[in-house]
Amino acid sequence: MSNPKMSETTSNLSTVNARISPRGGLDILSRDEIARLRDASAGGMHELLRRCALAVLTTGSDSDDPRAAQLRYPDFDIQVLQQDRGIKIVLHAAPASAFVDGDIIRGIAENLFAVVRDIAYNANEISSSGKFDLGTGAGITSAVFEMLRNARVMRSYQDPNLVVCWGGHSIGRDEYDYTKKVGYELGLRGLDICTGCGPGAMKGPMKGATIAHAKQRQGRARYIGITEPGIIAAESPNPIVNHLVIMPDIEKRLEAFVRLGHGIIVFPGGVGTAEEILYLLGLLLHPDNADLPFPLVLTGPKQSAAYFEQIDQFLRLSLGEAATSRYRIIVDDAAEVARAMRQGIKQVREDRLSGQDAFFFNWSLKLSDEFQRPFLPTHAAMSGLNLRRDQPVHLLAADLRRAFSGIVAGNVKEEGMREIERHGPFEIHGDPEIMKALDALLRAFVDQRRMKIAGEYRPCYRVLA
Incomplete structure (x- = not known):
């Protein structure tokens, strides 16, 4: 299944160069499918593939934080090669902890090929194929179904x-x-x-x-x-x-x-x-x-x-x-x-x-549109939320989730914090009672150390009548 050779990265961690054949899911493919997999992995999807692959390869290691792994294994790389019998993955400077006596751990190998499968499939068959109308709820649901079916989990x-x-x-x-x-x-x-x-x-x-x-x-x-x-x-x-x-x-x-x-x-x-x-x-x-x-x-x-x-x-x-x-x-x-x-x-x-x-x-x-469309917590988007009880309860729940997401982003996420620094607090239209309860819940998360806050917690929003 693998043909590893030991090497070392500049960080002096033990690493492996290896060629790996797939196990299930990617073992029977047409030449066209193989070519598209290869092209996706070598093109604009390569860096995403590399980061996700390294996350899988560090599973269960002494430090399985992929963000730290990027620094620990700076020379790691992955390539997808085309062969008439299928594909082969080539790993360069991969973590040796993913291998035992010269063979890659089977579960890690399976998940590694799942990474290749899903990233390439989503890029080739979902996002750019035109087969699914991702502007409609029915189209999104059909795409979700196809991705799960392709992953063979149903x-x-x-x-x-x-x-x-x-x-x-x-x-x-x-x-x-x-x-x-x-x-x-x-x-x-x-x-x-x-x-x-x-x-x-x-x-x-x-x-x-x-x-x-x-x-x-x-x-x-x-x-x-x-x-x-x-x-x-x-x-x-x-x-x-x-x-x-x-x-x-x-x-x-x-x-x-x-x-x-x-x-x-x-x-x-x-x-x-x-x-x-x-x-x-x-x-x-x-x-x-x-x-x-x-x-x-x-x-x-x-x-x-x-x-x-x-x-x-x-x-x-x-x-x-x-x-x-x-x-x-x-x-x-x-x-x-x-x-x-x-x-x-x-x-x-x-x-x-x-x-x-x-x-x-x-x-x-x-699933209505409110739950399928991505929400970006900008000042305009937060201001447009309706956080009042004078609407169907499922719509209030949808906007509460969005408000929750935006408030969290403004307090703990770097991009959201920069937005607050540049433009001031989010302005939210809603029932003050709901906003007060939401603020109390967030404060409780801070007190229980379930929310990482640097310094004193300060709400990143204000309620407008």
Whole structure:
């Protein structure tokens, strides 16, 4: 599978030069497909491919931070070669930690070819092919379906059993251990795991499920990691992921989660996790989704009870009982979380059967434009948000998610902070009560060290009447 030769980079770290043949997914291709893969990897996609490949190759190493890896392995490079029998990947100055006794670790090799597959496929078949009208919701959903099908993560013959787990990548030890307990209980009940593929709350459920699946002698278990280029280039996949999927952007990544999964568990996290909760509730509050079963459980150990109390209070105040009726909070009871999820997925199965909908892709879920169109938090965009209760609740949820994203960007992201320095605070039109609750929630994240703030927290927005 590989033909490595040891070398050294200028950083004196042990590295490998190797030629690697694919395992699955890219083993039978036409000459035209091979040529397009090669061209995409050698052209404008090369730097993206290089960064994502290095993230995969540093999975499980003593330092799997891809940002640090760029400095530790400055000479690393990757090429995709065309051969009549398929393709071959050539690695130069790759981390030696990805190899054992001269062979690349199988899971790393599979994920490496997933990187090549998805980046090239998205560039050739989605973005530039003209096959999909990405200006429409139907076109975006069709593109998401094709990307998941190309990644071979959908199983048409299998009953619903895929649980999506969201949560923070940097969580406390108590919270991480609890995610493993939940994953273990899910695995005992024959449920597979899908996460964002990184560390923390994305790794723990998979790690717990592997033990349970082994006990139940469950073969072919799925540990699906769904990411996007900006995330994987900053956060290596965890070693347990056996199906890596790279979507082109955040919105398509989120849609992939809700189309592929049969239920969602949310563990403690930070601002990103809160945004994901708002995203999902916004979908479930759409009138077309009112009767659609989709189990949603918020859970953590007893040490995290305050986190979910604050989230719950904010959701009750801003979105009302219609939102809180769509989720259940379970504290410090991993077995009950798994039982609730299994029961919820049974309802999903019955609903799909009665509606003659597919088990492997949630076609019935309505996603409106507000949840599929990318949002850039500029001053004009933030000013245009409607954060008042005098509108359908799902639209308020959509704009709350956008406001949350913009406020976070203005406080913690370099580009957003520069915008605030140049143009002053964002001006937001909304109910002062909602804005006050949002500010209190962000302050709580700062106090709990779930949001990295340099110095004193200062709101980057002001509310206009």
